[in-house]
Amino acid sequence: MTDTRGAAWDTYARGQALRRTTNARGETTWFNWTQYPDHGPGAEQLSLPPGGRVLDLGCGSGGNLAHLATLGMRAVGVDVSPAQLAKARARWPGAGDMKLYQGDALDFLFPAEPFDAIYSVFGAAYFTDPAVMLPAVIAALQPGGVFAMSQQPAVQGCYGCQASYIPRGPDEDPAVVRRWDYPTATWLGLLRGFGFVDCAVTVLPAPTGGKRKIGTLLIRAVHEG
Template sequence: MSDEGFWDSRYAEQHHVWSGAPNVVLAREVSGLPPGRALDLGCGEGGDAIWMAGLGWAVTAVDISGVALDRAAARAAEAGVTIDFQRHDLAASFPAGSYDVVSAQFLHSRAGLPRERVLRAAAGAVAPGGILLIEGHQDFGPFAAQSLDHGDAHFPEPDEVVAALELPEGEWEVLLSEVHDRLQNGPDGQPAHRTDSTVKLRRLRH
């Protein structure tokens, strides 16, 4: 199944897949920033994008799934915020523009997404003085039993993520590169521990 088909099917199975709340690390790292232009890669049902738009950010939100984008647009309308939703297969196309924050929250895929190349494009979309925020998994957590057919999946360490970005020397500052624990509801609905990673970088002004 294609990446697009997988995610359309996943979203069509349930009325909502995610909580609708912004990702915890995004909320923590963005709350104190002055609103500007933001790019949300893999926006899903729009929780992060709607939250940022509510704070005054001009948000472009991207996903491969038309089902997810339709749902996100409906929820944005309910929330009374305007968001530029765009459908992209990031393996093939990338939104134009320059942004003060580019966010990639759990941009993982089962269908061979060229994640490193996509994240390099994300870095290229950050304006001088802007922030690139990448949140990723380090393990399957409570979903390990459901992921046996993806046992060869590689979850890169934060330092691997930074190295793979191939950033020009002297043009970026690493603000965070860390692994941390997070509670997430498992398939049985009970909270369980999962290990995630955070990479936060600032593009320097010259």
């Protein structure tokens, strides 16, 4: 799914702080789709039934997945980075029914039991060709199941496969991973072309009052079945 076998994401993990102990509402777990704290929608985007089975593609240090587990969901997370998963296990040891696996996320889209929702927050779905990722996701969903993902919105004119660089310190070249960027209309066409319905692709604006202005691309679609 990436071309660096986890080494790049181990580097990324070492530079990332753990999630805060509580959010602005005083909650110890919460769901966050955007790159900004206390901003945007929450887990309701997934429309999970009580005790639903959910998969996080590129779960990182596990904050979103832990929140779903504390809500009573059967939460499965996969990440290519052992360092990220070590952070998740250390931070969320009692989060409920949360299972973590190390490996390529695409390998987990052939489950014995389909999922009620599959999601990715700036995660593995961002770094996978949607022509490969979307049909695998829809095959792994229950009929009526939700797929949702968030990522940076595309820069105008910079579409398709792009390079992302992850710094590795002053004495090493950066690690290189690939990501896929498209405008909203292209994403809608891709989703519908692979059989999703009720497709919504929006760019959530950045919070007002700050210096940062880049929004968050949020995708939500349903497996019609």
